[in-house]
Amino acid sequence: MPIQIRKLDSSQDGFQQSLDTLLAFEAGTDAAIEASVANILADVKTRGDAAVLEYTNRFDRIPHGGAAEMAAFDISQAELQAALNGLPSAQREALQIAAQRIRAFHERQREELRGFTYTEPDGTVLGQKITPLDRVGIYVPGGKAAYPSSVLMNAIPAHVAGVAEIIMVVPTPDGVKNQMVLAAAAIAGVTRVITIGGAQAVGALAYGTQTIAAVDKIVGPGNAYVAAAKRRVFGIVGIDMIAGPSEILVLCDGTTDPDWVAMDLFSQAEHDELAQAILLCPDADYIAQVEESIAKLLPTMPRQATISTSLQDRGALIKVRSMEEACEIANAIAAEHLEISADNPQQWAERIRHAGAMFLGRFSSESLGDYCCGPNHVLPTSRTARFSSPLGVYDFQKRSSIIHVSEAGAQTLGRVAATLAYGEGLQAHARSAELRLKPQP
Amino acid sequence: MPIQIRKLDSSQDGFQQSLDTLLAFEAGTDAAIEASVANILADVKTRGDAAVLEYTNRFDRIPHGGAAEMAAFDISQAELQAALNGLPSAQREALQIAAQRIRAFHERQREELRGFTYTEPDGTVLGQKITPLDRVGIYVPGGKAAYPSSVLMNAIPAHVAGVAEIIMVVPTPDGVKNQMVLAAAAIAGVTRVITIGGAQAVGALAYGTQTIAAVDKIVGPGNAYVAAAKRRVFGIVGIDMIAGPSEILVLCDGTTDPDWVAMDLFSQAEHDELAQAILLCPDADYIAQVEESIAKLLPTMPRQATISTSLQDRGALIKVRSMEEACEIANAIAAEHLEISADNPQQWAERIRHAGAMFLGRFSSESLGDYCCGPNHVLPTSRTARFSSPLGVYDFQKRSSIIHVSEAGAQTLGRVAATLAYGEGLQAHARSAELRLKPQP
Numbered sequence: 001m002p003i004q005i006r007k008l009d010s011s012q013d014g015f016q017q018s019l020d021t022l023l024a025f026e027a028g029t030d031a032a033i034e035a036s037v038a039n040i041l042a043d044v045k046t047r048g049d050a051a052v053l054e055y056t057n058r059f060d061r062i063p064h065g066g067a068a069e070m071a072a073f074d075i076s077q078a079e080l081q082a083a084l085n086g087l088p089s090a091q092r093e094a095l096q097i098a099a100q101r102i103r104a105f106h107e108r109q110r111e112e113l114r115g116f117t118y119t120e121p122d123g124t125v126l127g128q129k130i131t132p133l134d135r136v137g138i139y140v141p142g143g144k145a146a147y148p149s150s151v152l153m154n155a156i157p158a159h160v161a162g163v164a165e166i167i168m169v170v171p172t173p174d175g176v177k178n179q180m181v182l183a184a185a186a187i188a189g190v191t192r193v194i195t196i197g198g199a200q201a202v203g204a205l206a207y208g209t210q211t212i213a214a215v216d217k218i219v220g221p222g223n224a225y226v227a228a229a230k231r232r233v234f235g236i237v238g239i240d241m242i243a244g245p246s247e248i249l250v251l252c253d254g255t256t257d258p259d260w261v262a263m264d265l266f267s268q269a270e271h272d273e274l275a276q277a278i279l280l281c282p283d284a285d286y287i288a289q290v291e292e293s294i295a296k297l298l299p300t301m302p303r304q305a306t307i308s309t310s311l312q313d314r315g316a317l318i319k320v321r322s323m324e325e326a327c328e329i330a331n332a333i334a335a336e337h338l339e340i341s342a343d344n345p346q347q348w349a350e351r352i353r354h355a356g357a358m359f360l361g362r363f364s365s366e367s368l369g370d371y372c373c374g375p376n377h378v379l380p381t382s383r384t385a386r387f388s389s390p391l392g393v394y395d396f397q398k399r400s401s402i403i404h405v406s407e408a409g410a411q412t413l414g415r416v417a418a419t420l421a422y423g424e425g426l427q428a429h430a431r432s433a434e435l436r437l438k439p440q441p
Numbered sequence: 442m443p444i445q446i447r448k449l450d451s452s453q454d455g456f457q458q459s460l461d462t463l464l465a466f467e468a469g470t471d472a473a474i475e476a477s478v479a480n481i482l483a484d485v486k487t488r489g490d491a492a493v494l495e496y497t498n499r500f501d502r503i504p505h506g507g508a509a510e511m512a513a514f515d516i517s518q519a520e521l522q523a524a525l526n527g528l529p530s531a532q533r534e535a536l537q538i539a540a541q542r543i544r545a546f547h548e549r550q551r552e553e554l555r556g557f558t559y560t561e562p563d564g565t566v567l568g569q570k571i572t573p574l575d576r577v578g579i580y581v582p583g584g585k586a587a588y589p590s591s592v593l594m595n596a597i598p599a600h601v602a603g604v605a606e607i608i609m610v611v612p613t614p615d616g617v618k619n620q621m622v623l624a625a626a627a628i629a630g631v632t633r634v635i636t637i638g639g640a641q642a643v644g645a646l647a648y649g650t651q652t653i654a655a656v657d658k659i660v661g662p663g664n665a666y667v668a669a670a671k672r673r674v675f676g677i678v679g680i681d682m683i684a685g686p687s688e689i690l691v692l693c694d695g696t697t698d699p700d701w702v703a704m705d706l707f708s709q710a711e712h713d714e715l716a717q718a719i720l721l722c723p724d725a726d727y728i729a730q731v732e733e734s735i736a737k738l739l740p741t742m743p744r745q746a747t748i749s750t751s752l753q754d755r756g757a758l759i760k761v762r763s764m765e766e767a768c769e770i771a772n773a774i775a776a777e778h779l780e781i782s783a784d785n786p787q788q789w790a791e792r793i794r795h796a797g798a799m800f801l802g803r804f805s806s807e808s809l810g811d812y813c814c815g816p817n818h819v820l821p822t823s824r825t826a827r828f829s830s831p832l833g834v835y836d837f838q839k840r841s842s843i844i845h846v847s848e849a850g851a852q853t854l855g856r857v858a859a860t861l862a863y864g865e866g867l868q869a870h871a872r873s874a875e876l877r878l879k880p881q882p
Contacts, residue, residue: 046521088861094860103568108557112569116549126546126815128553131794133828147865161831180864216827235683260876266869301869345845353572357842360566363851363877364844367870371858374567374743375842386657387574387679391841399830401798401816403805404786410804419535423587423621427743428707429808435701436804 002295003308006316007287008069010325011314021116023318023333025244025274025382030224037199038229049210055200056171058141070211075182075193083182086414091180095373098372099187105374106160109393123406124413128399132162133238136396139183139191139207139220141232142171142197151184153377153391154220159189161396166190167215169195169205170426178298197222202229206237219378219391240391244382245274245314248366249335249355252290253324253342254283256362264339267367269310276314278333280326287317294439305396326350345364356385443736444749447757448728452865457639463757466685466715466823471665478640478669485644496641497612501583504616505706511652514635514708516623524623532621540628540815542595543609546815547601550834557812564847565854569840573603574679576654577647577837579631580661580671581622583612584636590811592625594818594832595661600630602837607631608656610646643670647678660819660832681832685823685841686755689774689807690796692767693731694783697803703734705780709807710751713745717755719774721767728758743783768792775826778807797826 008018034356040344043051049070056073057066067073080164092243111371116430117127136407138154140146144307168185170178172195194212196204208214217238220228230239248268254259265277281287294311298304320326327348334354342348345360352358355377370377405413414433420428448461484492489810490511498512502702508514517568525533535689556569579595581587592609597803599607609626610837613636619741626634635653639646643663649655671680693702708719724729730865735752739745761767768789772781783789786801793799797820801809819832846854862870 003646067766090860091864094857096866097857100581105721108559109569111554112557113553116553118549119686124814128816129552129799134794149861149865190533209736235823235825238825240724247822253800257876258702260873263873263876264867267867267873270869301872302866307869315588331839350839353575355841357844358570360843360845363848364846365851365877366872367867367873368843368851368854368858369628369842369863371861372854373565373844373846375844380839382676385839385841387584392840394835398826398828399833400793400796401792401810401820401825401831402800402801403798403814403816405805405809407804410806410809413809413813416535417809418540420533420539420590420812421808423532423535425743426711426808428704428706428711428748429811430705431742432708432806432808433699435704436696436806436809 003312004165004297005291005311007293007319008316008330009319009343011321013234019329022278022314023383027318028336030216033224034323037225037232040199041203041229042230044200044209046205048213051375052196052200052204052209054428055198056196059198059200060171060173062190070209071317073195075195077186078189080186082188083179086179088185092183094372095148095152095180097188098149099156099371101374102152102376103160105324106376106393108159108161110155113394114398115260115399116404119222119441120409120411122408124409125300125401125404129402130399132164133216133396133398134163134214135165135167137218138166138168139197139201139216139222139226140168140170142178143173146178146181148178148180148184148219148379151181151190152188155185155188155190157391160394161393163396165192165213167212168193169196169201171195178211197226199225199229202226202233219395239379240395241380241384241388243378246271247276247332247335247381248277248337248339250331250339250341251323251330251348252281252286253323254281254286255343256341256351258286258289258293259297260362261290262297263440264341264365265294265311265315266297266301266307269307269315270301273306273309274314275310277311278315279317279319280320280329282322282326284319284322287319290317315436323348324351330355334383336379336381336385336391337369339364339366355381356390362378365406399403411438444739444753446669446732446735446752450760451770452762462771463719463755465825473670474665474831478666481640482644482670482673485641485650486489488649491642491648493637495644496639497637500639501612501614501837511650513778514636516636518627521627521634524620525627527620528624528710533624535813536593536625536626538590538623539590540597542813542815543593544601547598547817547834550598551601554835554838555853556826558843561850563773563849563853565850566843566845568843569663570843571838571840573605574837574839575604576606576608576656576658577604578656578659579607579609580638580659580663581611581643582663582668583619584614584669587611587619587622589619589621589625590818592622592631593629596626596629596631598817598832598834599837602834605655606633606836608646608653609634610611610637610642612636612642628848638667640666640670641658643667647674653779658837674810682818682820682821682825682829684819686717687712688717688776688822689719689778689780690771690774691720691780691782692764692771692789693720693722693727693763695722696784698780699727699734701732701803702782703738705782705806706735706752706756707738707742707748708806710756711742711747714747715748715755716751718752719757721759721761721770723761723763724768728760731758739845745874748857753768764789765792771796775824777820777822777826780805795819795826797831852879
């Protein structure tokens with residue numbers, strides 16, 4: 001049966017409502033998962049290593065009756081290096097090139113944010129100091145969703161920021177280790193790799209145990225248990241965004257090979273049945289050509305079942321009035337990945353206010369950015385690009401304000417502060433400022 | 442009965458445990474509040490204005506039988522301006538000076554973050570674009586905790602960031618408006634003021650109603666209902682940190698007038714019985730002098746009941762071995778406000794990695810920073826300065842990655858991406874990169 005993708009037209013009645021329905025996605029919360037995660041976290045907080053050991057042996061089906069002590073879950077730097085050396089040379093070189101490019105881009109981010117101080121005429125100094133976090137945890141999923149590219153994208157920004165300790169956790173169900181993931185850890189600047197996962201790993205990182213030091217922030221994707229655990233420990237440690245399904249929005253002026261656009265839509269749809277791939281184009285004939293390309297190419301894809309479900313359930317081919325209108329709709333969608341596959345793409349990019357990452361021109365396929373262009377592939381999903389940013393070096397840094405008031409400054413500022421403090425009924429605030437005033441002559 | 446403040450000594454056994462106990466604070470969650478907030482949010486999401494109107498009339502005891510329509514809750518720009526004009530001139534000028542200084546500091550933040558692009562030798566362009574949020578909501582508490590300084594500190598960074606619409610909500614229990622709060626809104630760049638509050642206001646801002654456009658982020662302090670509502674809508678909109686009790690940590694080398702230090706501790710303790718004020722000093726005699734100052738000055742304070750409870754329950758005077766050790770302990774505490782009241786404070790500031798704001802030198806009382814130095818007074822509490830920052834312009838901006846791969850770039854990057862994509866089992870990603878490769882000659 002041929003694939004049926006939703007087709008919309010922005011000039012038709014009810015378009016806005018159809019678009020809203022298409023975009024609507026709310027991550028459900030599962031009470032059973034929540035309860036289970038709450039128990040595991042409380043147990044890890046109380047019993048530490050003993051709890052982590054038990055849960056890991058059980059949930060990850062560690063062979064030979066399970067590990068007897070936590071040390072069994074540590075992977076040495078030598079083993080990481082051996083994993084890198086053992087890869088086929090094409091894979092090893094690809095990982096190294098990707099890591100080098102990701103590092104180069106993120107070093108630009110670090111250079112941008114240097115802090116500042118300035119001195120006022122009365123000698124008062126004000127400023128902002130930038131410091132890295134001391135210690136962070138990187139969660140890396142195990143099993144079939146183990147992605148070495150995620151290791152690079154999460155660990156390298158922390159390393160570039162100057163984080164002294166980067167602790168990576170990665171579960172190894174049935175004791176099976178992914179060599180590419182270990183190799184990625186070897187080149188990303190990871191300090192320590194521990195083969196634990198799930199809510200127990202999140203708890204260990206957040207609270208610390210006898211053998212694992214508590215971290216300041218936990219980043220990285222995970223399943224529903226990991227996401228629920230991260231939400232619960234937020235505040236005790238920092239966390240990154242809880243990612244929703246991945247999305248691509250392609251704006252095309254009808255001048256790109258339709259096979260390319262079809263494959264770009266597939267590249268998002270193959271991630272997940274809930275992934276969302278949408279095309280906006282002012283040219284109805286071109287949309288028909290993309291449809292033909294989809295029908296032609298889909299049978300050649302190993303993950304065609306996932307792609308079909310994703311495209312049929314959540315995809316859309318949308319005819320718009322103009323590229324200008326496409327840009328407006330793109331701002332409302334605020335997509336994670338936005339491809340502007342068009343001649344002179346810069347003219348349209350200037351109109352875009354909200355997107356996680358913009359891929360300009362027909363050679364900038366999203367997949368290049370996923371692996372090796374340099375910018376991060378951890379991006380805001382589910383319209384959160386309206387208010388949040390790609391993962392970056394700045395996520396592993398924080399600012400402290402610097403206030404050094406001179407004696408002269410305290411005279412003028414003290415009167416202002418005291419007036420406002422009395423106005424708010426905070427007399428100790430006012431007195432604290434007034435004590436610094438010199439007696440009037 | 443004289444006040445009893447906990448005294449600790451870092452050289453004594455069990456000090457670390459005593460310190461951990463002192464710092465331990467976990468915000469409780471109240472099931473009744475959670476349930477009530479969930480209902481209110483669901484109702485506002487479904488019924489919009491009608492629900493907001495009902496809750497506001499009821500919870501805020503709006504006089505004369507309540508308002509008949511939402512428009513009654515809007516405050517015009519003319520009324521805001523009239524509030525400013527009606528203030529005593531000292532208050533008006535103090536607000537204006539504070540606003541001007543806060544604006545000047547935050548403009549430095551905006552200048553620091555300008556985005557970047559760079560072009561690689563093969564013509565590939567990479568970069569990072571900075572854009573403001575479109576629309577934000579500022580929550581301002583009503584009643585006795587209505588602080589005009591909070592209006593300035595929350596709204597000005599958004600305005601400096603270039604946010605087009607800044608919607609402030611402030612409940613007016615019993616219909617009573619705080620003129621200083623309205624005056625602050627007049628000079629902070631607020632677009633619209635609506636006299637609603639509680640979970641219903643958070644819901645209106647997050648989901649939008651017939652008369653209130655949905656915002657992209659909600660910032661500002663509030664009671665337990667407001668905090669619970671913000672947590673629940675997080676993800677649909679951005680939120681700032683949920684603040685814990687306020688804290689001050691004073692590092693003193695024993696050279697500051699002890700009355701000044703005592704009053705600085707009071708200025709934090711007067712906020713709240715849960716507020717925390719701690720002194721670290723290597724000089725036992727000086728600590729005794731501060732204790733005497735506390736005993737002498739406390740009876741003069743209008744808020745002495747709150748100050749006493751706070752100091753007795755959560756305060757401490759800690760004798761340390763040296764200023765060097767004081768800095769180490771300060772890094773472990775990661776205080777919201779850190780005063781370094783010492784000669785040559787810069788030498789100690791260089792050792793500090795974690796603090797919301799640092800106040801250097803004996804003239805830099807925290808109260809000056811609370812009102813008018815320029816840096817923000819919304820700061821990370823409860824040790825979250827380990828991983829988070831003061832509220833700033835950057836909280837109202839976000840980044841989008843820019844990736845413009847040249848045809849030549851696609852040839853080299855495509856091979857790297859395809860190798861990694863095949864390694865991860867994502868064939869559509871690989872094919873999407875390969876389609877951009879030119880046929881080999």
